[in-house]
């Protein structure tokens with residue numbers, strides 16, 4: 001199975017740092033999974049405006065195809081203005097509504113306000129529910145205080161929760177394998 005760890009922001013480094021850690025933990029639980037970090041900052045994003053897909057820049061087309069063809073995801077988001085970054089919502093808007101169906105998903109998020117973990121509950125999860133993803137009950141919300149100046153995760157409890165997230169995610173990958181998926185005309 002191909003698992004994409006999606007760093008859903010073009011601004012900031014902490015979400016990428018969390019994904020690097022999650023990648024290590026997932027590999028420990030299941031070395032057969034093919035893991036790749038997809039960094040939004042590596043792409044030139046364009047607003048979904050209804051033009052034919054082929055008219056977006058090639059890199060962006062490749063990014064969308066990569067997301068649609070993966071078998072599972074870890075989505076990482078910072079909190080911006082009490083929500084997810086526009087660039088992440090824009091990426092979701094490119095996807096075929098069935099592209100993520102019955103695929104395993106875990107969420108990691110980072111913010112500067114403790115209470116904003118609710119953005120995951122109230123805003124990101126409903127989008128993933130719309131796509132009918134298999135969203136794990138575990139997600140991990142980190143706060144800036146959980147990192148050192150070089151964006152290493154220094155909080156032991158966060159490490160343990162990331163490890164537990166990886167353990168459960170791997171089980172959801174197994175579950176996803178036995179759920180038949182409809183084939184769709186992907187981009």
Ligand SMILES: Cc1cc2nc3c(=O)[nH]c(=O)nc-3n(C[C@H](O)[C@H](O)[C@H](O)COP(=O)(O)O)c2cc1C
Nearest residue numbers: 012013014015078079080081082110111112113116
């Ligand atoms: C435009 C912008 C808006 C932000 N809004 C919020 C917010 O509403 N709630 C919050 O908890 N953090 C907010 N933050 C803080 C970011 O979530 C936080 O800076 C980021 O996760 C820190 O990680 P970084 O070092 O990778 O940038 C905001 C940051 C920016 C740049």
